[in-house]
Amino acid sequence: MTQRIPIAVAYGDGIGPEIMKATLDIIQTAGANIEIETVEIGEKVYLRGIETGMDPNAWELLRRTKVFLKAPITTPQGGGYKSLNVTTRKALGLYANVRPSVSYSPFVHTKHPVMNVVIIRENEEDLYAGIEHRQTDQVYQCLKLITRPGSEKVIRYAFEYARANGRKKVTCFVKDNIMKLTDGLFHKVFDETAAAYPDIENELWIVDIGAAKLADTPEHFDVIVMPNLYGDVLSDVAAQIAGSVGLAGSSNIGEQCAMFEAIHGSAPRRAGQNLANPSGLLLAAVMMLVHIGQSEVAARVHNAWLKTIEDGIHTYDIFKEGVSRQKAGTAEFAAAVIRRLGDVP
Amino acid sequence: MTQRIPIAVAYGDGIGPEIMKATLDIIQTAGANIEIETVEIGEKVYLRGIETGMDPNAWELLRRTKVFLKAPITTPQGGGYKSLNVTTRKALGLYANVRPSVSYSPFVHTKHPVMNVVIIRENEEDLYAGIEHRQTDQVYQCLKLITRPGSEKVIRYAFEYARANGRKKVTCFVKDNIMKLTDGLFHKVFDETAAAYPDIENELWIVDIGAAKLADTPEHFDVIVMPNLYGDVLSDVAAQIAGSVGLAGSSNIGEQCAMFEAIHGSAPRRAGQNLANPSGLLLAAVMMLVHIGQSEVAARVHNAWLKTIEDGIHTYDIFKEGVSRQKAGTAEFAAAVIRRLGDVP
Ligand SMILES: CC(C)[C@H](C(=O)O)[C@@H](O)C(=O)O
Ligand SMILES: CC(C)[C@H](C(=O)O)[C@@H](O)C(=O)O
Numbered sequence: 001m002t003q004r005i006p007i008a009v010a011y012g013d014g015i016g017p018e019i020m021k022a023t024l025d026i027i028q029t030a031g032a033n034i035e036i037e038t039v040e041i042g043e044k045v046y047l048r049g050i051e052t053g054m055d056p057n058a059w060e061l062l063r064r065t066k067v068f069l070k071a072p073i074t075t076p077q078g079g080g081y082k083s084l085n086v087t088t089r090k091a092l093g094l095y096a097n098v099r100p101s102v103s104y105s106p107f108v109h110t111k112h113p114v115m116n117v118v119i120i121r122e123n124e125e126d127l128y129a130g131i132e133h134r135q136t137d138q139v140y141q142c143l144k145l146i147t148r149p150g151s152e153k154v155i156r157y158a159f160e161y162a163r164a165n166g167r168k169k170v171t172c173f174v175k176d177n178i179m180k181l182t183d184g185l186f187h188k189v190f191d192e193t194a195a196a197y198p199d200i201e202n203e204l205w206i207v208d209i210g211a212a213k214l215a216d217t218p219e220h221f222d223v224i225v226m227p228n229l230y231g232d233v234l235s236d237v238a239a240q241i242a243g244s245v246g247l248a249g250s251s252n253i254g255e256q257c258a259m260f261e262a263i264h265g266s267a268p269r270r271a272g273q274n275l276a277n278p279s280g281l282l283l284a285a286v287m288m289l290v291h292i293g294q295s296e297v298a299a300r301v302h303n304a305w306l307k308t309i310e311d312g313i314h315t316y317d318i319f320k321e322g323v324s325r326q327k328a329g330t331a332e333f334a335a336a337v338i339r340r341l342g343d344v345p
Numbered sequence: 346m347t348q349r350i351p352i353a354v355a356y357g358d359g360i361g362p363e364i365m366k367a368t369l370d371i372i373q374t375a376g377a378n379i380e381i382e383t384v385e386i387g388e389k390v391y392l393r394g395i396e397t398g399m400d401p402n403a404w405e406l407l408r409r410t411k412v413f414l415k416a417p418i419t420t421p422q423g424g425g426y427k428s429l430n431v432t433t434r435k436a437l438g439l440y441a442n443v444r445p446s447v448s449y450s451p452f453v454h455t456k457h458p459v460m461n462v463v464i465i466r467e468n469e470e471d472l473y474a475g476i477e478h479r480q481t482d483q484v485y486q487c488l489k490l491i492t493r494p495g496s497e498k499v500i501r502y503a504f505e506y507a508r509a510n511g512r513k514k515v516t517c518f519v520k521d522n523i524m525k526l527t528d529g530l531f532h533k534v535f536d537e538t539a540a541a542y543p544d545i546e547n548e549l550w551i552v553d554i555g556a557a558k559l560a561d562t563p564e565h566f567d568v569i570v571m572p573n574l575y576g577d578v579l580s581d582v583a584a585q586i587a588g589s590v591g592l593a594g595s596s597n598i599g600e601q602c603a604m605f606e607a608i609h610g611s612a613p614r615r616a617g618q619n620l621a622n623p624s625g626l627l628l629a630a631v632m633m634l635v636h637i638g639q640s641e642v643a644a645r646v647h648n649a650w651l652k653t654i655e656d657g658i659h660t661y662d663i664f665k666e667g668v669s670r671q672k673a674g675t676a677e678f679a680a681a682v683i684r685r686l687g688d689v690p
Contacts, residue, residue: 146486
C-alpha cells in the first residue's frame with residue numbers, strides 16, 4: 001500500500017459533524033488512502049475569543065497537509081467575528097472557488113432538467129476583501145477591490161478547467177457598464193485571456209441579465225467565471241434550481257493548498273437530528289480525491305452516490321412524492337451509498 | 346376638462362422610439378390627460394460630448410414636470426460616459442426603484458405560475474455611488490456606500506408600499522455576515538422600521554440563499570427590499586422567470602420627482618424592425634398614471650393590455666407555440682391593446 005495522504009479535516013458546527021462522519025465513512029470504505037488530521041474550528045474556537053474561529057496551530061497543519069476537507073461552521077452573531085471561510089480562503093491563497101451545479105433529472109425534482117453549469121468565482125477580492133469602515137454614525141463604506149493578478153489567476157484557471165474537463169465555453173459575468181474600472185478590469189483580463197484559448201468559446205454578459213438568463217435557461221451556460229460576490233449569490237441560485245443547494249460541493253483552489261466544502265451552511269436548527277443531506281460535502285470530498293490523485297476511488301464514490309440518488313433514496317431536503325422512493329436520514333443515506341460502492345457504473 | 350398634467354418624455358435609443366410611440370398611442374387613446382414635453386437624451390446627446398447623456402436644459406424641465414417617462418437609452422462604449430440612468434436617479438433623488446414581477450400563467454409561458462413579487466431596490470447608493478479609482482495599474486477599487494438616511498427612506502417606502510397595496514410581507518436581502526457595517530446598517534434599519542409596521546410581516550434572508558429561494562420558489566415572496574446592486578440583479582432574475590424582462594415596468598420614486606421606465610435595455614440590434622415588446626414601458630406608464638392620480642385610465646390600459654396578452658397576441662420575445670396565438674409586431678400589439686380599451690375587466 002502506498003503512503004497515505006494526510007488531509008486536514010474540520011467537523012464544523014450544526015449539521016457539520018453528522019455530514020462529515022457520513023462523508024468520511026463513505027470515502028474510507030471506498031478505499032480512500034488518506035490520513036485524517038482533525039482541526040478544531042468554528043463556534044467553540046470563536047467563543048474561546050479567537051476572532052478568526054481557527055486555532056492558530058491549525059494554520060501550520062493546513063500548510064503542511066495542503067488539503068483541507070471542511071464541514072460548514074457557525075459564526076456567532078455580533079462580537080466582530082470574522083468569517084472563517086473568508087479568512088481561510090485568503091490566508092491560504094485559495095483564488096478560485098469551483099462550484100458545479102448539475103441536474104439529476106428525473107431522479108431529483110427540478111424545473112431545469114438539462115443543467116450542468118460550473119461557476120468559478122474569484123475567491124479573495126471584491127467586497128470580500130473585508131475593508132469596511134464607518135465614516136459617521138450615518139455613513140458606512142465597504143471597499144470593492146479588483147486586481148489584475150487576482151483576475152488573471154481565476155480567469156486563467158477557468159479556461160484551464162474548461163480545457164481539462166472537456167468543456168466548450170467560458171462565460172464571464174460583470175457589471176462594467178457601471179463599474180467601469182473594477183469590473184472593467186475583470187472584463188479586460190477576460191478578453192485577453194480568452195484570446196489565448198482559441199479552442200474554448202467565450203462570451204460576456206452583464207451580470208443582471210446574465211443572472212436572469214441563468215435562472216431561466218441554465219442550459220445555455222457551461223463554465224461561468226465572475227467576481228466573488230456575484231459568484232456567491234449565483235452559485236446558490238444555480239445549485240438550488242438544479243435541485244438543491246444541499247447537492248452542491250465545491251473546491252477552493254490555491255497555488256499551494258486546496259479546501260473542499262459543501263456550499264451550504266451549518267443549519268443549526270437541523271443539527272443532531274440525523275436529517276441533513278451529506279451530498280454536498282460528499283461531492284466536495286469526491287473533488288478532493290481527484291485533486292490528490294485518487295480518481296478511481298473518487299469515481300467509485302461518485303457512482304455509488306449517483307445510484308443511491310437514482311434509486312430514490314433521498315434526504316428530506318430533496319424528498320418529493322412521486323419522484324423519491326424512500327426518505328432517508330443522514331446515516332441511512334450514507335449506508336445506502338456504502339452498499340452501492342461495488343456497483344458498476 | 347381639467348388641466349392636463351405635463352410629463353417629460355424621452356424616446357431614447359434603439360427600440361426606445363418604437364415602444365414609446367406604442368405606449369403613448371395607447372395611453373392617449375385611453376384618455377390620459379397629459380401634456381407631453383419631449384426631452385432629448387441618450388446616444389445623440391452623449392456623442393455631442395455631453396458626459397451625462399442629458400441636455401443641461403432638460404434638468405430644468407424634469408424638475409418642473411416632476412414626472413418623467415423614459416425609454417431605454419444606449420450609452421456608447423468607452424469614452425468615460427456615465428450611465429444616464431444612474432445620473433438621473435441621483436440628480437432627482439429617486440431613492441426607491443419599484444419593480445413588480447408578475448406571472449401571467451397560463452397566458453404567458455413560465456415555470457413559475459404563481460408569482461407576484463415586488464422588488465424595491467435602493468436607488469442612489471451602494472456601488473452605484475460611482476466612486477471608483479485606480480490605485481496602481483494593477484489595483485482598482487470601487488466604494489460601496491450605505492447610509493442611514495438612504496436606507497431609512499427606501500425601507501420605509503417598502504413598508505408603506507406594502508400597506509397601501511394590500512401586501513402582507515416585506516422581506517429584506519443583505520449580506521451582513523460579510524459586510525457587517527454596510528449591509529449590517531441596512532439590516533439594522535430594516536429591523537427598526539419593521540417594528541413600526543406590526544401589521545406587515547417581515548423577514549430577512551442572506552442574499553445568496555435568498556436569491557436561490559427567489560429563483561426556485563418565488564411564490565414565497567411578496568415585497569422584497571434590498572440594496573441597489575442586489576436589486577439590479579435580482580429584479581432581472583424575477584422578471585425573467587415570471588415570463589420575460591420584456592414584461593416588467595418600474596417606477597423610480599423621489600421626494601419631488603418620479604421616473605417611469607421599462608427594466609430592459611435599448612436592444613440596438615432589434616431597433617427599427619417593429620419587433621420590440623412595448624409591455625415593459627406600457628406597464629411603467631400605467632404606474633405613472635396611478636402616480637399622477639389618473640387611476641381610472643391606468644386601470645383601463647392595464648385591463649386592455651391584460652386582455653391582449655390573454656388573447657395570445659404576443660411579441661416575439663414571449664411567443665411560444667401552444668401558448669401564444671398570434672405573433673405581433675410592436676405596432677400590431679399596440680393596435681390590439683387599443684382595440685381592447687373599452688373591454689370590461
Ligand atoms: C458563509 C459565507 C461567508 C460564504 C460566502 O459568502 O462565501 C458562503 O455563503 C459561501 O458561499 O461559501
Ligand atoms: C443600464 C443600467 C445602468 C441599469 C442599472 O444597472 O441600474 C439597468 O440595468 C437597470 O436595472 O435599470
